[in-house]
Amino acid sequence: MEMDVNGYGGMLFGIQFEDFLSRDTAVGNPVDDYLKRRGWRESVRGRRYLSALRSSVLSLYEVVDVVPGQHCDVQDLVRGGRPLRVFEKAGTEQMVKWDRIAARVIYEQGKHGFSGGILPLSPEAAQGLLRVLNASREGLQATLDAVLADEQIMAEASSPLAIDDLHLREACPTFSNIWLMYTLERLHAPLPELYNGDGDPITFIETHFPLTAETRAAVIQRLNAAPEWVTAGDEPPFWNWLEAEPPARKDVPQEGQSFDTLLDGHQSVSGNLELGRRALIFSTNSEARAERGKAVLGTLLAGLVGAPLSQVQSPEQALAEADDDGNNESIALDIDPETAAAVMQDYFDQHYQNCLDEPIPVLGNRTPRQCAASPAHRPEVIAWLKQLENSEQRRITGTGQKPYDTRWLWQALGLEP
Numbered sequence: 295m296e297m298d299v300n301g302y303g304g305m306l307f308g309i310q311f312e313d314f315l316s317r318d319t320a321v322g323n324p325v326d327d328y329l330k331r332r333g334w335r336e337s338v339r340g341r342r343y344l345s346a347l348r349s350s351v352l353s354l355y356e357v358v359d360v361v362p363g364q365h366c367d368v369q370d371l372v373r374g375g376r377p378l379r380v381f382e383k384a385g386t387e388q389m390v391k392w393d394r395i396a397a398r399v400i401y402e403q404g405k406h407g408f409s410g411g412i413l414p415l416s417p418e419a420a421q422g423l424l425r426v427l428n429a430s431r432e433g434l435q436a437t438l439d440a441v442l443a444d445e446q447i448m449a450e451a452s453s454p455l456a457i458d459d460l461h462l463r464e465a466c467p468t469f470s471n472i473w474l475m476y477t478l479e480r481l482h483a484p485l486p487e488l489y490n491g492d493g494d495p496i497t498f499i500e501t502h503f504p505l506t507a508e509t510r511a512a513v514i515q516r517l518n519a520a521p522e523w524v525t526a527g528d529e530p531p532f533w534n535w536l537e538a539e540p541p542a543r544k545d546v547p548q549e550g551q552s553f554d555t556l557l558d559g560h561q562s563v564s565g566n567l568e569l570g571r572r573a574l575i576f577s578t579n580s581e582a583r584a585e586r587g588k589a590v591l592g593t594l595l596a597g598l599v600g601a602p603l604s605q606v607q608s609p610e611q612a613l614a615e616a617d618d619d620g621n622n623e624s625i626a627l628d629i630d631p632e633t634a635a636a637v638m639q640d641y642f643d644q645h646y647q648n649c650l651d652e653p654i655p656v657l658g659n660r661t662p663r664q665c666a667a668s669p670a671h672r673p674e675v676i677a678w679l680k681q682l683e684n685s686e687q688r689r690i691t692g693t694g695q696k697p698y699d700t701r702w703l704w705q706a707l708g709l710e711p
Contacts, residue, residue: 302477306470308411309352312398313466316348323348339403346400347409351462352469354415354423357393358711362386368399371420372427373458380406390687392680394420396469413469417681419476426468431461488609491554491562493544494580498607501588503574504600513574513598520594523567524557531569535578535587536561548655560644567591574599581606635695642698646682650706654678666707679703680711 315325325348333341355368358377366386367377371394380399385408389395394417398409415423435457488496505513514531517523523533534557546552555563565578565587576591578584588602607615653659657674665675679700686697704711 392684487550535565
């Protein structure tokens with residue numbers, strides 16, 4: 295039921311049904327039996343398709359290129375070999391580069407196509423599946439080595455391609471179970487642990503400093519004169535807080551996610567300050583920053599504002615409030631598309647330039663440059679780059695925007711896709 299509600303039931307059924315059609319049993323194969331008894335009802339093309347499906351195997355593929363609505367190039371991650379161009383209309387509409395999919399590729403009428411059932415896998419699920427498949431293949435190889443003593447039979451039956459096909463022909467339950475395990479885990483997963491640039495857990499805190507009309511001008515004057523408070527707007531007056539002496543960054547757990555707001559791509563913004571009609575509103579994203587900010591403002595604005603009153607909101611509460619207030623409707627910003635693209639380009643350029651020399655949790659707290667220089671860790675940074683590109687392609691899908699060009703990142707690290 296849960297799979298149907300989330301739109302996954304049809305995917306899983308398609309994979310399982312095709313496995314049933316391709317299996318050999320003690321009484322034969324369903325497709326062979328159908329073609330023998332009722333094959334005359336099918337067109338020539340239909341019989342060819344069923345025969346190709348009957349002899350196909352499910353495998354794990356990585357999308358190395360795609361033209362949505364036309365075709366994609368896929369690399370078999372289990373059997374290797376050259377990428378295959380697969381002609382598919384519906385299945386490629388939402389597909390992007392570096393997606394991992396479980397599918398059957400069949401060959402008919404001079405070109406490759408998908409049989410029908412496709413399971414999308416997350417990078418984590420794909421890696422987990424490959425580990426299980428590699429282990430079970432080693433077990434199959436050992437069994438064959440022990441059973442097949444005849445050298446000629448061994449040569450015919452234990453070629454790498456023959457073993458891979460034999461292995462994959464029995465592996466559909468493994469594909470389905472791992473996909474199901476990771477999918478259910480994702481559907482029921484709580485929000486990841488979120489941290490700001492200081493390494494503190496993210497909590498949204500809004501602090502109000504009461505003020506009067508008589509002190510309003512003096513408050514603006516003091517804030518404008520303070521180097522830590524950078525003017526960011528006039529109507530209403532708004533400032534970014536750039537701490538003069540920010541604390542040393544704490545280590546973030548590997549399973550956590552770190553976010554921060556940067557000014558000009560490199561200066562961390564510790565908080566924001568907005569001047570309302572009756573209060574000065576200070577917003578930040580951690581308890582530690584809130585306490586430091588209140589201390590700074592208390593000293594700077596002594597005698598001009600009243601005692602602060604804070605309101606705390608967790609990320610979960612903020613998301614729930616956004617859903618209730620916004621009804622999940624997006625806000626259309628009146629920004630020229632070219633200007634928006636240029637702003638995003640500058641932001642990503644600076645962000646990823648900094649990332650090259652910063653420890654990344656998913657890389658074992660090593661920097662991308664360190665991983666690229668180490669043969670042992672190079673696959674990790676390649677997977678990281680692929681995930682960046684995949685996420686960016688997903689971000690712009692349906693927006694008409696151009697994806698951020700990450701080729702310079704590969705070049706800077708001396709790597710090739």
